[in-house]
Amino acid sequence: MIDTLIIGGGAAGLYLASFHPRCVILERGDECGRKLLLTGGGRCNYTNAAGPEEMALLFNGNKAFIRKVLYAHTSKDIIAHFRTLGITPVEEDRGRIFPKGGDAKAIRDALLKGNPRIIHGKAESIRKDGDVFIIETGRGRIEARRVVIATGGDSFPQTGSDGSGYRLCRQLGHTISQPYPALAPIALTPSLSAAEGVSASVSIKAGKARTEGDIIITRLGISGPAALDISRHLSPDDEIEICFMRISKETLRMSSGGKTVKNALAMPPRLSEALLGSLADKRCASLSRQELDRIESQLSRFKAKAKAIRAGAMNTKGGVSASEIDPRTMGSKLVEGLYFAGDIIDVDGPTGGYSLSFAFASAYIIHKALESICL
Ligand SMILES: Cc1cc2nc3c(=O)[nH]c(=O)nc-3n(C[C@H](O)[C@H](O)[C@H](O)COP(=O)(O)OP(=O)(O)OC[C@H]3O[C@@H](n4cnc5c(N)ncnc54)[C@H](O)[C@@H]3O)c2cc1C
DSSP: OEEEEEEOOSHHHHHHHHHOTTSEEEESSSSSOHHHHHHHHHTOOOEESSOHHHHHHHOBSOHHHHHHHHHHSOHHHHHHHHHHTTOOEEEOGGGEEEETTOOHHHHHHHHTTTOOEEEEOOEEEEEEETTEEEEEETTEEEEEEEEEEOOOOSSSGGGTOOSHHHHHHHHTTOOEEEEEEESOOEEEESOOGGGTTOEEEEEEEETTEEEEEEEEEOSSEEESHHHHHHHTTOOTTEEEEEEOOOOOHHHHHHHTTTSBHHHHSSSOHHHHHHHHGGGGGSBGGGOOHHHHHHHHHHHHSEEEEEEEOSTTOSEEEEEEOGGGEETTTTEESSSTTEEEOGGGBSOBOOTTTHHHHHHHHHHHHHHHHHHHHHO
16 A cells, blocks of 8 residues: 555656655656656746745736745745755746756756656546545556645646546546636637748737737747737637737828838738738828728737637646645645645646746645654
8 A cells, every 4th residue: 555646747746756755656657757858948947036925926826825835835945945956046037947057857857866666657547445545547556545636737748747637636526627728829810820930029918917028920820928928818719909019090191101001010011911911002191091090900909819729838727626725735625635736726827937836835735744644
């Protein structure tokens, strides 16, 4: 009988094992931490210099819950723990912390230094019989006294997080709020595909959320930092509004006289054509009032239906309801001996080292809870 089984050897599961090497990890992939290796473009932006209060404000989800988790193990604590594992932090813009040497593999390998026991296999189902959890895997049955679900959400399924963790949580009676891609490229209707490959600095609004930054136009819509950030605030079939450029109608008509609209605008002609269609080829001096209105609204308030694209999402909005988890232990309020860490929980943060900070902090809280049980 295993004392504590961690289902999922990703960021959260490995962080917990680095404090608590007596745990056994059940990992479906051939190696642990496959998503960790991709983080930060292969350099792993493993936390952010921001304090817990500042961080909590940027997350979606139950704020009181998120605050408790982030205060219990702050970015200073994460940096300190990695220092003990031989990782020197380097701070970059926007407080982003990377390992010196810029290699995500160093982070993954540091977490494996305690040589936790790893069983390779996929948890297919789970139930509790008396005090014992029974986990069926493709390679046989495992029994454990305590189980930590650290299977991630359903983003980047090629790294192992295929959403099967949600099924395990449901089997134990937990509520899953609808998973939806976050930090994802966005499909737009109408798309701007004629300008595919063009980059722009924009501001974007979705409901009450607003962000500024760079985007790149794709075949289906938009990607790039500002698109990823706003995708966290989208619900299915939301509309977004993009400001590509603010220009006064009078400036356009008076100062650009004989030029065509696309030559008068300080933006790549392919983008003005995609936004304005045949208006882009008209001479500025000949534009009617309605045409000027149309140009102004397309450039400064381009509206489109928006849908976050699952393929390419870096995170998942939705997951196990935080109201069913005690933030002091990360233990289930429904099933004794069951714990949750990382992306499986209904919480999501922006880019910048926030998601990993939450995964690590939630794992640390479980370590403390297990330590107090085992004393
Ligand atoms: C391309 C990319 C770049 C990113 N960059 C950053 C960054 O720089 N900074 C940042 O803070 N965040 C980043 N993130 C987000 C971050 O990687 C996640 O928030 C983090 O990995 C979540 O950790 P986790 O342990 O919850 O899940 P994961 O790391 O996804 O690990 C889950 C593990 O569980 C295993 N598993 C799943 N189901 C089962 C099952 N049924 N049985 C057994 N094992 C199972 C999987 O194989 C996997 O190993 C990035 C994400 C992506 C996709």
